[in-house]
Amino acid sequence: MREFKSVNWSINMSLEDSNTYTLGSFFIALASIFIAGKVVSSIFVKFRQPEVLGELIAGVLLGILGLIPLYGEVGYHFFHLLAEIGVAILLFEIGLETDLNDLIKVGLPSLIVALIGVVAPFFFGYYTIYILADMGFISFATDGSLFLLALTVAATLTATSVGITARVLSELKKLNQTESKIILGAAVIDDVLGLIILAVVSGIIATTGGTGSDFTVSIPSILIISAKAFGFLILAILIGNLFTKKLFIFVHSLKARGSLLLGALSYTFIFAYLAKLAGLAPIIGAFAAGLLLAKTHQKDLIEDRLKPVADVFIPIFFIMVGSAVDISSFNPFIKENIAVIILAVVLSIVAIVGKVISGFGVYNLNVNKLVIGIGMIPRGEVGLIFASMGLVSGVLTKSEYSAVTIMVMVTTFIAPPLLYKFYRD
Amino acid sequence: MREFKSVNWSINMSLEDSNTYTLGSFFIALASIFIAGKVVSSIFVKFRQPEVLGELIAGVLLGILGLIPLYGEVGYHFFHLLAEIGVAILLFEIGLETDLNDLIKVGLPSLIVALIGVVAPFFFGYYTIYILADMGFISFATDGSLFLLALTVAATLTATSVGITARVLSELKKLNQTESKIILGAAVIDDVLGLIILAVVSGIIATTGGTGSDFTVSIPSILIISAKAFGFLILAILIGNLFTKKLFIFVHSLKARGSLLLGALSYTFIFAYLAKLAGLAPIIGAFAAGLLLAKTHQKDLIEDRLKPVADVFIPIFFIMVGSAVDISSFNPFIKENIAVIILAVVLSIVAIVGKVISGFGVYNLNVNKLVIGIGMIPRGEVGLIFASMGLVSGVLTKSEYSAVTIMVMVTTFIAPPLLYKFYRD
Numbered sequence: 062m063r064e065f066k067s068v069n070w071s072i073n074m075s076l077e078d079s080n081t082y083t084l085g086s087f088f089i090a091l092a093s094i095f096i097a098g099k100v101v102s103s104i105f106v107k108f109r110q111p112e113v114l115g116e117l118i119a120g121v122l123l124g125i126l127g128l129i130p131l132y133g134e135v136g137y138h139f140f141h142l143l144a145e146i147g148v149a150i151l152l153f154e155i156g157l158e159t160d161l162n163d164l165i166k167v168g169l170p171s172l173i174v175a176l177i178g179v180v181a182p183f184f185f186g187y188y189t190i191y192i193l194a195d196m197g198f199i200s201f202a203t204d205g206s207l208f209l210l211a212l213t214v215a216a217t218l219t220a221t222s223v224g225i226t227a228r229v230l231s232e233l234k235k236l237n238q239t240e241s242k243i244i245l246g247a248a249v250i251d252d253v254l255g256l257i258i259l260a261v262v263s264g265i266i267a268t269t270g271g272t273g274s275d276f277t278v279s280i281p282s283i284l285i286i287s288a289k290a291f292g293f294l295i296l297a298i299l300i301g302n303l304f305t306k307k308l309f310i311f312v313h314s315l316k317a318r319g320s321l322l323l324g325a326l327s328y329t330f331i332f333a334y335l336a337k338l339a340g341l342a343p344i345i346g347a348f349a350a351g352l353l354l355a356k357t358h359q360k361d362l363i364e365d366r367l368k369p370v371a372d373v374f375i376p377i378f379f380i381m382v383g384s385a386v387d388i389s390s391f392n393p394f395i396k397e398n399i400a401v402i403i404l405a406v407v408l409s410i411v412a413i414v415g416k417v418i419s420g421f422g423v424y425n426l427n428v429n430k431l432v433i434g435i436g437m438i439p440r441g442e443v444g445l446i447f448a449s450m451g452l453v454s455g456v457l458t459k460s461e462y463s464a465v466t467i468m469v470m471v472t473t474f475i476a477p478p479l480l481y482k483f484y485r486d
Numbered sequence: 487m488r489e490f491k492s493v494n495w496s497i498n499m500s501l502e503d504s505n506t507y508t509l510g511s512f513f514i515a516l517a518s519i520f521i522a523g524k525v526v527s528s529i530f531v532k533f534r535q536p537e538v539l540g541e542l543i544a545g546v547l548l549g550i551l552g553l554i555p556l557y558g559e560v561g562y563h564f565f566h567l568l569a570e571i572g573v574a575i576l577l578f579e580i581g582l583e584t585d586l587n588d589l590i591k592v593g594l595p596s597l598i599v600a601l602i603g604v605v606a607p608f609f610f611g612y613y614t615i616y617i618l619a620d621m622g623f624i625s626f627a628t629d630g631s632l633f634l635l636a637l638t639v640a641a642t643l644t645a646t647s648v649g650i651t652a653r654v655l656s657e658l659k660k661l662n663q664t665e666s667k668i669i670l671g672a673a674v675i676d677d678v679l680g681l682i683i684l685a686v687v688s689g690i691i692a693t694t695g696g697t698g699s700d701f702t703v704s705i706p707s708i709l710i711i712s713a714k715a716f717g718f719l720i721l722a723i724l725i726g727n728l729f730t731k732k733l734f735i736f737v738h739s740l741k742a743r744g745s746l747l748l749g750a751l752s753y754t755f756i757f758a759y760l761a762k763l764a765g766l767a768p769i770i771g772a773f774a775a776g777l778l779l780a781k782t783h784q785k786d787l788i789e790d791r792l793k794p795v796a797d798v799f800i801p802i803f804f805i806m807v808g809s810a811v812d813i814s815s816f817n818p819f820i821k822e823n824i825a826v827i828i829l830a831v832v833l834s835i836v837a838i839v840g841k842v843i844s845g846f847g848v849y850n851l852n853v854n855k856l857v858i859g860i861g862m863i864p865r866g867e868v869g870l871i872f873a874s875m876g877l878v879s880g881v882l883t884k885s886e887y888s889a890v891t892i893m894v895m896v897t898t899f900i901a902p903p904l905l906y907k908f909y910r911d
Contacts, residue, residue: 088759096749139564142564315524317530319797322796323801327520327521343509377747
């Protein structure tokens, strides 16, 4: 009736132990992330350099020490999700400090900056690949494959990652300046443009089967993608405006501990989810949530209570970004790296110049145009998505992928010190 | 040279999409946890009932709706780890509000309460199983197997889970009362006693191969386990006392945003890890970290900045505890459940009485002895560890396991309202 299994109880403990062993490792991993981030950042702050650069470099160090990927798949997912929560909270915090009307006021200059910041790097990148191929730097199979390579590299150059810039603007307490608003507006528009470019480029690859000839791009599908993205943003703001104030009067009346803070975070996460449904980056939704809550009576209270939570989550994002740097591809003593480094240097110059000139598209406004251009430089994870798609489909070789990755990292690491130099009075 | 794969790019997107799809679900899952927790808790607070009971019930509801286990293995691990961070932060917060000297002052009454609270439920539970077997309620194969069953059930009844009680004491703002200190001290001692019982019971099962006869228990190994656990606690406090104050003067001098808060959290996580290494629950380490930081000059600042972070993480723990309740085993219309429910009711009464009398072991002190006993009632996850070991080794049948689980849940859910009733003036 009662069947005994000859399982050793100390083995059965492993059921719980595998959990708690992992648990122990996670506690140590979290502590390492926090300690490394704050120690390196504090050194940067001491020398009046961007705190966020300290976190990125702490991430690189933890990556080299093997402290971040060591924790297996569960660990990877866990820290990745914490990082995503972190960057969502960052954009929410930025939105909370931004006046929607001011953002709309700079709508036209934002649009111009976004368009130039997409078109210029695209063409620069496209022709750079053709020129490098002419000079014999790049090997390719057919004219079609060269076309696809140029197209993919050009696409990676168009992205803008708003996280880095937003963080630096917040560190410098410049979020209320016109320059900052133009950058934020342009970054949001750029996310939508990025979706359209993604649709076009992937359409070309899919219909040509990788040969680059006889492609068709479905105009209706591109229109649908654009309409979904813009539609989400407009509807979220319009509908959100109708009930957000009343909703948060109710939330604030709840008596349970931390209701207002958790209400604001839930609102952020729901908007992040909706943005994702519309095909946009979740952080765009989080930013929209911040814009809406900026108009509530509880704005200051929310900001105050959010700060320590932001302090916990945001560094995890930047440390994870830093930990993704593959330091070995920078080693010039490895022969195969030299071609990669040359391509990376050329692409980085193109990437920086292409975005910096976008700032000079702003006319009639007395703003620091250079700062706007610099603010658009970081490519971040958006550029990496293009690059990894190129790698998986075979359009990019491993070396070209490495070069593009280095370009993304260079733009990410160079923007904070440049902004500090040119935007701090 | 360049090989193209005919992979559809929209399929390649799934690489990223599987991540971000999950990402979207996580955002919604987190939002559901926060919203359900705060809405149900607010109703409880309105009727002057424990907030934590609202969170437990919100967890039960989310479990019934399938909202928590829906997110697959990654989701399970993710929310489980967040919950563990939550309970660690709770015990750290409690430690921060506790004066170590006061805790040492009530050391003797705490020890008496812990000992009675282990011995009484153990013997009650042990003889209850024999009495129920005599009455034909329990089927068993051999005398040995009945002995092992009684032993295992008795062991589950000895556990004390400090999380629930600590949270209620904090809600009632009673952490400074002598009763609260006796409860906290007894719970820490009980965790060590639990380790010893675990070693003895698993030793008996292992050496008898499940027959319950001719067992040997290794006294040296039990001494080592006890020495490790007590040694950790004493060393952590003694060594920690030497450098913690100076360390946090340094941490507070760091200029990076949130250094003090992240320093305190890192300290907590490192102590949680060390406690785990010593074989104790990580929360005991977190509690010790709180006791140490309570003596620093930055105590008030840390407490202030920790509060919003605690508001985010702590509810996740209680909601996860609630979501683990298998509501179907409570359905009396399913015939097989009736025997389970009878056993569960008997065990719950034994569990409650066994702990309540422990409070009456306190002599010479003018305290509310009933409250101390009630504070020791919740078995929580510690009881569940014993039960799942019993299930895996075959000592417990599925029905007996269910009954033990229900007993754990009853003790967990009944303690908060009882404490509110008898401890609120």
